[in-house]
Each structure stands twice: as C-alpha cells, then as structure tokens.
Amino acid sequence: MTNPRCAFDASPSRGRRQRTGRAGSAASAWVLATILLPAYAGEGRTPLPVLEAATAGTQCVEPADVMRRNHMRFLKHQRDDTVRAGVRGAKYSLRACVDCHASQKTASVAKVETNFCVSCHSYAAVRIDCFECHSSRPQAVAQQASK
C-alpha cells in the first residue's frame, strides 16, 4: 500500500491505471504514471493514519471493514435508544469503543493525533464532536483518575 488514496477503497489511482490499460497505450500509461504517481505517493503529502492496536484479547462487535464503513451509523442509532429510551448495554456503544481502543500511552482515543479515533478522522478531515462531551478515556482509567 504505497498510495495513500487507497485507504478507503476510493483508490482513484487504481481506476486510472485500469483505464489506461484498457486504452492499451503503454506510452500514455507511462506518461500518466510519471505525472500522477509522484503527486500521490510523494513525500510531504498527508501521512496515512497509523492505527493503534486495540487492547489485546478483545473482540470487536463487527468485522473491521464493517466498522470502518458503518461505525457512525451504529453509534447514531444507539445513542437515540440510550438517551431517549434508556436502553443500555446494547451491542454498539461508544464507551465500549473507548474501552478497547484507548491508546496504551495516552489512555485516550482522542488526545493526540495518533490516537485511534483522531488518526483516521484527521486524515479524512472530519471533525468529530463526540469527545467534547463524551469521555475519551476508558471507564477504569477515568475512575482511577477521579479517586
């Protein structure tokens, strides 16, 4: 994975390579490659999100690719059930995300750029408000800190 644009299956460069392949022109492919590849793969571009591993021995509620696409939908659905109807302990929960994915170093999912949530969201230029109200630290850490 040398190309940062591949990160979320958008992969424009892969698409372009296929199109030039179909055209069957080796020369044009070479020209495009020389023009495009340094622009995408060159240094100084936005660094790829480096995901910190979840707590060892934990199991996510969905496969990683499902979570990457749909975590926001799961959480949004669950938040209404929890806040409005008082349903707790359901399958999807922001707190459960934090409990497993908090960084070993900062004990947070959103404290520094490399932490789990922020690393992807800063790469995708999506600002999340979750942790302006929600605790970004696992329950156990937060309890220890308040003691």
Place this chain on the structure above:
Amino acid sequence: MKTDPAAPLAESKPRRRGFLGVAAAGMAGVALAPGIRLIEIAQAATVSAGASPKVRWGMLIDTTRCAEGCTDCVDACNTENGIAPATRSTDPQWIRKIEIKEVKTGRSASVPVMCQHCAEPPCVDVCPTGASFKRADGIVLVDRHSCIGCRYCVMACPYKARSFVHEPLADQKPDVPRGKGCVESCTLCVHRIDRGDKTTACAEACAKAGHGAIVFGDLNDPASEISQRIRAATSTQLRADLHLDPGVRYQGL
C-alpha cells in the same frame, strides 16, 4: 473474524465474506463462527429494557430533616456527575441549597432544589429542537445531541433548575457526558437508575450523613417507601399553582 486495526486499510475481504456466506448456507448457521455468536449472545443478555412507562420516578425531601449549611447532597451530585463545584453564579449546578425564612414567625428551613421532573414540563414545551424531553419513566432530560444552547428552557423553568455550560470541559465521567454549549440539569442519576440502582447520589449521601432527608423512589408503586411516606404525611409540590405536577415533593415547608 478478529479485529486487527493494524491491518492495511485497503484490505478487501470479498473472498472471505463470500466463503462465509457459502459456509453459512451450507451449514444452515449451525456452527458459523461460534466466537461471534457467543459474543452476540453475551452482549444481548446485558441489554437493559429501557425506561418503563409504568414507573414514575420521584423524590420526597423532608425539609425538617435537612440540615442548615449541610451540602452533602450537592457535593455527592458534583462527584457523581463530574461537575466542578460552582464558583460563579454562571457555573452549572444541578442542586441548589436554598435557605428560606418565614418573616412573621422566624421559622427557617434549608431546602435542596433541583430539576423537579414535572409531568408537564415547560422546558419540553418551549424547546425548539426537541432536545428537552421527558422519558417514559418521568425523568426530564436534555438530549445534548440536539441541544443548540438557546436556553429557552432555562427561561421557561419556574424552578431555576437548568444551567448552561459556558466553558469547555475535560475529563467528564464516562457515564455522564457533558459539554460546552448545552443546557443541563439534574438527571435523577439516570445512569444509576438504568443499571438498576435504587437510589440517587444525593439521597445516598443524605442517608449516609444521617439526615435521611431525601427519599428516592417510584411514585406509581404503592408499596414503595416514597409512596407510603407521601400517603402518611402532608407534602407539597413547589409552585403547585402552575399545575406542572412535579415528581419532587417537599415535606414540612
């Protein structure tokens, strides 16, 4: 399927998914990914039923037992909900201790006042976004996801129960998300109620201090302590003339 966040993001799994689909069809779901099944069952078992409309949570505050100058309920509330003690009049406070005195007789009383969890809450009536709402079990809350911080509810509440968070917050309690730009008030320790606790932080602290001035319970359950107490002794609702039917009642005012 193990979650491996370190795996390359672009990794596609059509083959594995396809295989699983075929496997599921072939085995009719008998032995498909036992780990996942077990986890789903384990997680499903802990899902709470949610707020029940058969319940009406409320509190009885016995002002004859409430000690003047005691702030145990306020402190417990602050600790439970991660609220910094108020230093300015604009700081959020979920419980206020009010000292009242009848001029003619000189009789004084100390009264904690918090969100009264009205059956007809004016804060809900005025909320332009539907963020202010009443749960099925009578607890009046703010959904911070839709609160725009207009503070109409602060104006509408006759009990001055609601506060606005002016400053950015950090290190909130995982159970109690709070943040700048939203209105908030007493939640009757909704996170405790939902996990099955039978009391609130303030009632617990008051009992621990030996006053026992705050009784929390289900007003709809005739056998509950609060129902028996309000049946036995006179209690009043604050500003009963407004017909808001608060869930918090006061004895000995």
